[in-house]
Every structure is written in structure tokens, then in C-alpha cells.
Amino acid sequence: MSQPSNDQKVAESPPIEDADGLRAALAAWFAQVGRDYPWRATEDGYEILVSEVMLQQTQVATVLGRGYYHRWLEQFPDVKALAAADEEEVLRAWEGLGYYSRARNLQKAARVILEEYGGEFPRSLDQIEALPGVGRYTAGAVASFAFNAPVAAVDSNIARVLARLFDFRECIDTTAGQRQLLQWAARLVPKAGGRIWNSALMELGQNVCKAKSTVCDRCPAAAWCQASEPLALPVKKTRAAVTVVDEHVLLACRRGKILLQQEVGRRRKGLWKLPSRGVEKMPGLSPVDKHNYTITRYRVTMFIYEVEDVIAEENERWFRLEELSNLPMPSPYRRVVARYVDRRGKATQSR
Ligand code: SF4
Structure with missing residues (x-):
């Protein structure tokens, strides 16, 4: 299989017919099976940012099951409380989640929001992406989940689902591969808002179109899916040895x-x-x-x-x-x- 170079041409529109049908099918399915995570029950940008940063390298079972998310919000209920906390207190609250720069960056982001936006969470994708520790995915997730912005958020679950839906056989962890998926994802987000769409795609990747197994016969996207060998996708670069x-x-x-x-x-x-x-x-x-x-x-x-x-x-x-x-x-x-x-x-x- 050929390796894409970074300047490889990106196809702007995804190869799909009846994208509206897919959107409607996923929205209907998600309304029935979508799980009630606490971050899906809020439109508070700060609370959603906390959940996204915690989930960057940590499983939902740990973040919720071991009480990290709830404890954090009890201790630092808003950007003001987090901005004013001692760094030692912040690191202690993060203990067990690892990758401590995430906690430090969250506190820096809280201080920026307080100082530059008067404590009001910024709403635009660019403003959110400019916050410390926030990359393109996290910015898209916060903008769509908190403000229903019509923007893409391609995490590993969504990348896998898109690669299979469009039978994308290039590496998804090269710049060109990521750019291609983001471009397609951006074209697929409903103009009315990305909250449900992004949540549904993630849910699909978590429960139906999983890395090591798929339930294609019960998949709401099956009628649109082009994957002939789903488990062979997505293609990734060889991982560094342990x-x-x-x-x-x-x-x-x-x-x-x-x-x-x-x-x-x-x-x-x-x-x-x-x-x-x-x-x-x-x-x-x-x-x-x-x-x-x-x-x-x-x-x-x-x-x-x-x-x-x-x-x-x-x-x-x-x-x-x-x-x-x-x-x-x-x-x-x-x-x-x-x-x-x-x-x-x-x-x-x-x-
Ligand atoms: S039909 Fe199968 S491979 Fe395609 S998106 Fe659904 S679960 Fe994934």
C-alpha cells in the first residue's frame, strides 16, 4: 500500500450519496442508545473541557467510575475556582490520571478565560483552540458539545468509523491522512449543529464499530458503509516497540x-x-x-x-x-x- 506524502491531495467531499440519510439514521439511533454521560447533560464549556481533557488519555470507566470527573468539579466548580487554586492542589486532584501537563494546562486555560474573556467561556473554534493544552480535536469537541457549533471533532473512534465508512486505505496517523479525515468530517457535520452528530459518531465507534470487532448487522450506518474488510481498517503506522x-x-x-x-x-x-x-x-x-x-x-x-x-x-x-x-x-x-x-x-x- 502506498504511503501518502504530506502534500498529498485531499478530497474535500466524502464519497457518499445521501449524506442526509446517514445523518438522520445516526441521529435516530443515538436518540435511542446514546449513553447519559454527565458531560452530555451540560452545555457548560468549562465542564465539557474538563471531561475532554480527562478523556484524552484515560478511559471513561476511570474518569467516571473512579470519581475523577465529579470530584474535580466539586473541588473546582468553575474557571474562577480552578484559576485561584494552588498548583499542588490541582496536581493532587489529578493524581492517578497521569500526564500531569494536562492538569497544568487546564489551570492555565482557566486563567486565560478569566483574564482574557472575563470568565466567560470563549465560543469560537479558533478561540477555544488557542487555549493552553487544547488541540484541534478538543476545540471541535468543546465547540460542538457546548455550543452546538457545526464543526468536526475527529477522535480515534470517529477516525476509525470514517476510515471504514469510506474504505479509506491510507494511513490515518500521517498529516495527510488526518487532513483527509478532518476534511470529510467537516463536510459531514450538519449545518444545524454538531452536538448530536459528533456524539453519535463517537458512540458508534465506542460500541458498534470497535477497533477489534464490529456489529455491522446492527449498525445504523451499514447502508452507507463501503468497508469490505472493516477489521483491516484503519491503517496506521507501525507503533514504537515497548x-x-x-x-x-x-x-x-x-x-x-x-x-x-x-x-x-x-x-x-x-x-x-x-x-x-x-x-x-x-x-x-x-x-x-x-x-x-x-x-x-x-x-x-x-x-x-x-x-x-x-x-x-x-x-x-x-x-x-x-x-x-x-x-x-x-x-x-x-x-x-x-x-x-x-x-x-x-x-x-x-x-
Ligand atoms: S457497517 Fe460495520 S464497518 Fe461499517 S461503520 Fe458500521 S460497524 Fe463499522
């Missing part, structure tokens, strides 16, 4: 306190973790425990070295165990620390 890495950290505890190190790297800046300071090279120390976790394309084995007393280095601080619940800490370290606190509690009880 890299296995080891991490060595110090679990240093003394008199009810634990030593933590503040992250300075871009991804987790400001969060607290177990110190890693070349501990594996320290003579006489060997790991007492290990913990496996995955982050992006890395499969990490964390080796834990327990020591009683060390001197805090730069970016490190001793914290009382009671203080930990208010500190933002990436989940893998939180789990290891929780295990230690649990063990310590049991040891104290058995004395």
Missing part, C-alpha cells in the same frame, strides 16, 4: 517521616516521588522489593532499596506520613509508599 527499563529508588524512613524528591522534568514537574540518586551503585545495598508499572511505551520495573537514614539532597525533603495525602505523587510511588505505611502499621500493632 521499551523495558529498570528504575532504582530509595525508601528512606526515619521517626515517622519519609524522604521524597520533587520532580523537575517536564512530564511530572512539581510532583513528589521516591528519590532516585544512583542508589543501585551504593555499596552494600540491595533491593528489598520491586514494583512493575507502565508509562507510555515504557515497561518499568522499580527496585526499592530501604534505608533508615540518609541526608536530604537538592530537591528532596522529609515529610511526615500524615502529610502524604495532600502531596501530589505519581501513582506507582503512591502505591509503594502505601504498601510501606500499611506494613509499618501492621508491625506497630503486632508489638
Whole structure:
């Protein structure tokens, strides 16, 4: 199969007859089966932006099932509350969702909305896309879901559905492929508004036209679908292989306190973790425990070295165990620390 170049010509109109029929069929189907997500029951731009940013790299089951969305809106009910919060508070509320730059950007966006728009959520696609951390997809989703703007929002579900509907056999994760799908999606959005249309396409991708299975005989778009081999689509570039890495950290505890190190790297800046300071090279120390976790394309084995007393280095601080619940800490370290606190509690009880 030929690889598209970035300047490949994009067909503006999708190869479809009776697009109105497809729109009507999807709208009718969605009215019957569309799920009642809380972000579908609001037209508040901020609440929808929060849901979209949370869902960027996290499943609905986590965002809703583990209460992240509701807790966030209780703690930061509007842009004013989020703009005024301490960064540490914001990161703590985000803990467990990962990709912490999303939380930082949400707060920056809240501040922009407050300062540049007097707290009123901007309505145009360009204004929304100019907010920190907001890309073309998120802007389209917020504009269509909150304001019913007739704009496209092509997420991975919609990209898959469109690729199958139009039997699109080029890579969908090249610039040219993305541009083609966006162009078709933009032409398909009903002029009256994109809220129902985009929601229905997403729902179709989530429940009917899924990545590894399709239910074509119950698909409301089947009469328009051109895919001859749905599961062979969409075509994507080969993904980067998983890299296995080891991490060595110090679990240093003394008199009810634990030593933590503040992250300075871009991804987790400001969060607290177990110190890693070349501990594996320290003579006489060997790991007492290990913990496996995955982050992006890395499969990490964390080796834990327990020591009683060390001197805090730069970016490190001793914290009382009671203080930990208010500190933002990436989940893998939180789990290891929780295990230690649990063990310590049991040891104290058995004395
Ligand atoms: S008919 Fe099948 S392949 Fe086509 S959109 Fe529906 S579920 Fe997907």
C-alpha cells in the first residue's frame, strides 16, 4: 500500500450519496442508545473541557467510575475556582490520571478565560483552540458539545468509523491522512449543529464499530458503509516497540517521616516521588522489593532499596506520613509508599 506524502491531495467531499440519510439514521439511533454521560447533560464549556481533557488519555470507566470527573468539579466548580487554586492542589486532584501537563494546562486555560474573556467561556473554534493544552480535536469537541457549533471533532473512534465508512486505505496517523479525515468530517457535520452528530459518531465507534470487532448487522450506518474488510481498517503506522527499563529508588524512613524528591522534568514537574540518586551503585545495598508499572511505551520495573537514614539532597525533603495525602505523587510511588505505611502499621500493632 502506498504511503501518502504530506502534500498529498485531499478530497474535500466524502464519497457518499445521501449524506442526509446517514445523518438522520445516526441521529435516530443515538436518540435511542446514546449513553447519559454527565458531560452530555451540560452545555457548560468549562465542564465539557474538563471531561475532554480527562478523556484524552484515560478511559471513561476511570474518569467516571473512579470519581475523577465529579470530584474535580466539586473541588473546582468553575474557571474562577480552578484559576485561584494552588498548583499542588490541582496536581493532587489529578493524581492517578497521569500526564500531569494536562492538569497544568487546564489551570492555565482557566486563567486565560478569566483574564482574557472575563470568565466567560470563549465560543469560537479558533478561540477555544488557542487555549493552553487544547488541540484541534478538543476545540471541535468543546465547540460542538457546548455550543452546538457545526464543526468536526475527529477522535480515534470517529477516525476509525470514517476510515471504514469510506474504505479509506491510507494511513490515518500521517498529516495527510488526518487532513483527509478532518476534511470529510467537516463536510459531514450538519449545518444545524454538531452536538448530536459528533456524539453519535463517537458512540458508534465506542460500541458498534470497535477497533477489534464490529456489529455491522446492527449498525445504523451499514447502508452507507463501503468497508469490505472493516477489521483491516484503519491503517496506521507501525507503533514504537515497548521499551523495558529498570528504575532504582530509595525508601528512606526515619521517626515517622519519609524522604521524597520533587520532580523537575517536564512530564511530572512539581510532583513528589521516591528519590532516585544512583542508589543501585551504593555499596552494600540491595533491593528489598520491586514494583512493575507502565508509562507510555515504557515497561518499568522499580527496585526499592530501604534505608533508615540518609541526608536530604537538592530537591528532596522529609515529610511526615500524615502529610502524604495532600502531596501530589505519581501513582506507582503512591502505591509503594502505601504498601510501606500499611506494613509499618501492621508491625506497630503486632508489638
Ligand atoms: S457497517 Fe460495520 S464497518 Fe461499517 S461503520 Fe458500521 S460497524 Fe463499522
